[in-house]
Amino acid sequence: MNTAPTTSTAASGGYMDRAIALARDAAHRGEVPVGAVVVEAETGRIVAEAANRTETDRDPTAHAEILALREAARVLGAPRLPGCDLYVTLEPCAMCAAAIAFARIRRVYFGAFDPKGGAVDHGPRLFQQPTIHHQPEVVGGVRETACARLLKTFFAERRDGNG
Amino acid sequence: MNTAPTTSTAASGGYMDRAIALARDAAHRGEVPVGAVVVEAETGRIVAEAANRTETDRDPTAHAEILALREAARVLGAPRLPGCDLYVTLEPCAMCAAAIAFARIRRVYFGAFDPKGGAVDHGPRLFQQPTIHHQPEVVGGVRETACARLLKTFFAERRDGNG
Numbered sequence: 451m452n453t454a455p456t457t458s459t460a461a462s463g464g465y466m467d468r469a470i471a472l473a474r475d476a477a478h479r480g481e482v483p484v485g486a487v488v489v490e491a492e493t494g495r496i497v498a499e500a501a502n503r504t505e506t507d508r509d510p511t512a513h514a515e516i517l518a519l520r521e522a523a524r525v526l527g528a529p530r531l532p533g534c535d536l537y538v539t540l541e542p543c544a545m546c547a548a549a550i551a552f553a554r555i556r557r558v559y560f561g562a563f564d565p566k567g568g569a570v571d572h573g574p575r576l577f578q579q580p581t582i583h584h585q586p587e588v589v590g591g592v593r594e595t596a597c598a599r600l601l602k603t604f605f606a607e608r609r610d611g612n613g
Numbered sequence: 614m615n616t617a618p619t620t621s622t623a624a625s626g627g628y629m630d631r632a633i634a635l636a637r638d639a640a641h642r643g644e645v646p647v648g649a650v651v652v653e654a655e656t657g658r659i660v661a662e663a664a665n666r667t668e669t670d671r672d673p674t675a676h677a678e679i680l681a682l683r684e685a686a687r688v689l690g691a692p693r694l695p696g697c698d699l700y701v702t703l704e705p706c707a708m709c710a711a712a713i714a715f716a717r718i719r720r721v722y723f724g725a726f727d728p729k730g731g732a733v734d735h736g737p738r739l740f741q742q743p744t745i746h747h748q749p750e751v752v753g754g755v756r757e758t759a760c761a762r763l764l765k766t767f768f769a770e771r772r773d774g775n776g
Binding site: 504505507508509510511512516519520523524527528529530531543544545546547548549552553554566567569572573574576579580581583 | 667668670671672673674675679682683686687690691692693694706707708709710711712715716717729730732735736737739742743744746
């Protein structure tokens with residue numbers, strides 16, 4: 451009998467694989483490849499998923515996490531999602547980290563670390579700020595190699611003019 | 614002949630008055646009263662305006678600034694708005710400050726200071742982080758008393774059960 455919680459390493463990897471697939475699709479549209487999935491922790495159901503759409507939508511706020519959080523809030527009919535976990539292929543930036551806190555997300559799993567733009571393990575380390583109103587649990591480095599490779603390939607191809 | 618730039622103190626106050634009016638409407642809908650206006654700096658034209666809609670829309674990201682930035686990007690057809698200024702009645706939080714940086718907003722005018730939730734003059738002081746990719750000019754305290762009073766009244770009425 452499999453009694454492993456939905457947040458076991460294996461399950462986390464599965465949701466992250468879905469986020470990676472979303473990120474890959476985004477790259478094909480010329481978007482920076484970042485994907486995000488919101489999961490209802492109790493049931494393991496994927497409530498919302500999204501990839502980066504800043505260029506497609508011409509929207510500076512259209513990061514994968516923001517779009518997934520907005521969709522999850524819409525689906526569940528509440529601006530706060532304390533029963534949900536977020537899986538995202540890249541360490542969230544300050545905008546997304548703050549949105550995650552506003553949404554009261556239970557746990558954040560992220561893939562690649564982002565020393566330049568990240569705001570969880572880098573920069574302002576938002577969840578460690580004394581003024582933060584909600585501190586989710588954080589698991590970094592899930593499927594790190596695959597998540598990072600996607601971004602590296604995307605930017606390398608752009609530099610080579612193939613993007 | 615009036616050659617004053619659109620960013621003179623008087624003009625700033627005018628746009629802030631509009632943001633205050635939007636915030637007041639939000640309070641009547643039971644939303645935390647924060648209003649924002651995006652202005653095309655060269656022409657002085659209001660490109661977008663919004664008030665907080667987190668409860669109405671059940672959207673944790675529906676802060677006045679985020680909504681106004683998204684609308685401005687839609688109107689101008691670009692995810693970056695380097696020719697625009699933002700007027701907002703409250704010091705932006707980390708989510709909104711990061712969105713302002715992503716949108717490449719030229720100048721931010723804000724009304725009330727927010728020692729608890731603000732991320733410009735308080736907390737992570739996002740625009741002063743070494744990893745920030747765009748640093749707008751910032752003018753704080755525009756119509757400060759009126760902006761702060763609106764919030765104080767709103768929360769006092771809520772505590773008294775009249776909200």
